[in-house]
Amino acid sequence: xxxxxxxxxxxxxxxxxxxxxxxxxxxxxxxxxxxxxxxxxxxxxxxxxxxxxxxxxxxxxxxxxxxxxxxxxxxxxxxxxxxxxxxxxxxxxxxxxxxxxxxxxxxx
Amino acid sequence: xxxxxxxxxxxxxxxxxxxxxxxxxxxxxxxxxxxxxxxxxxxxxxxxxxxxxxxxxxxxxxxxxxxxxxxxxxxxxxxxxxxxxxxxxxxxxxxxxxxxxxxxxxxxxxxxxxx
Numbered sequence: 001x002x003x004x005x006x007x008x009x010x011x012x013x014x015x016x017x018x019x020x021x022x023x024x025x026x027x028x029x030x031x032x033x034x035x036x037x038x039x040x041x042x043x044x045x046x047x048x049x050x051x052x053x054x055x056x057x058x059x060x061x062x063x064x065x066x067x068x069x070x071x072x073x074x075x076x077x078x079x080x081x082x083x084x085x086x087x088x089x090x091x092x093x094x095x096x097x098x099x100x101x102x103x104x105x106x107x108x
Numbered sequence: 109x110x111x112x113x114x115x116x117x118x119x120x121x122x123x124x125x126x127x128x129x130x131x132x133x134x135x136x137x138x139x140x141x142x143x144x145x146x147x148x149x150x151x152x153x154x155x156x157x158x159x160x161x162x163x164x165x166x167x168x169x170x171x172x173x174x175x176x177x178x179x180x181x182x183x184x185x186x187x188x189x190x191x192x193x194x195x196x197x198x199x200x201x202x203x204x205x206x207x208x209x210x211x212x213x214x215x216x217x218x219x220x221x222x223x
Contacts, residue, residue: 031209043151043199043214050209086150090208095141095153095167 002027006087006099014107019074021102023087026068033096034061034072035086043086046072077106112215114200120221121190129185129218133202140183141212142175143199151199157183158206190222 003026013019023032034046047054047061049070054061058077063070074081087099113132121127133140139158143151144167153167159180168175172191177183187194197219201212 030207033212035214042216043201045211045213048209048211088151092207095156095164096143096151096208096212098143098150098152100150 002029002089002091002097004087004089004097004099006085006102008102009100010103010105012105012107013077015078017077017106019077019081019104019106021072021085021087021104023070023072023099024068025087025089025097027091028065028068029089029091031090032063032070033088033090034070035088037084037086037101039083046085074104079106079108082106112200112202112213114198114215114218116218117216118219118221120223122223123190123192125190126186126188127190127220129187129198129220131183131185131200131202131215133181133183133200134204134213135181137202137204137213138206139203139210139212140177141201141203141208142183142185143201144169145197145199145217147196154185154198156208187220190220192222195220195222 037043049063058075060073084101086101088096115130142154145151155165155175157177172188174186197217199217200215203210203212
């Protein structure tokens with residue numbers, strides 16, 4: 001079973017700061033997902049990556065397959081970015097394996 | 109519909125009761141996934157359907173858990189003889205593709221509390 005580790009577990013930053021959330025996994029995968037979950041809210045898919053880099057607005061996600069590592073970056077962070085960010089991997093069996101999430105708070 | 113819907117949104121059950129949780133995926137989506145999210149934890153995979161076929165049920169925690177998708181659309185997750193450790197949010201997701209390499213669209217979840 002894949003082990004998915006995220007860091008940091010909790011992150012508080014000031015509005016405007018550049019944010020990085022890291023995800024590492026133990027076994028080779030077919031795809032990695034970054035998800036966002038607001039308190040009391042549902043989960044929204046941000047990115048699905050199998051290689052390289054993707055960008056959507058102020059969000060950037062990268063993956064290094066050889067190093068089994070992915071990062072999610074938020075540029076010019078804003079209080080509305082406050083949420084739990086979850087990394088999940090798909091290896092083809094046992095469904096998606098999720099990390100425990102990173103609790104991000106952006107203070108005005 | 110516009111997105112994945114789940115019902116009920118909240119369910120309180122007494123220990124030992126049976127419960128049924130419903131998921132309506134996005135119309136036309138082939139794949140449907142069920143996840144369990146305990147308080148303060150990340151979701152955990154329960155089971156996965158491709159159309160009406162249940163391709164993977166390795167995550168179901170016990171034989172008290174049963175899922176079906178008889179016509180390849182709506183799915184029901186049934187928990188028999190509920191226990192307190194079953195208290196969690198049950199999430200459903202669907203995707204247009206046939207594997208976990210496609211974007212999954214999540215429903216709002218059903219929060220189950222077992223007293």
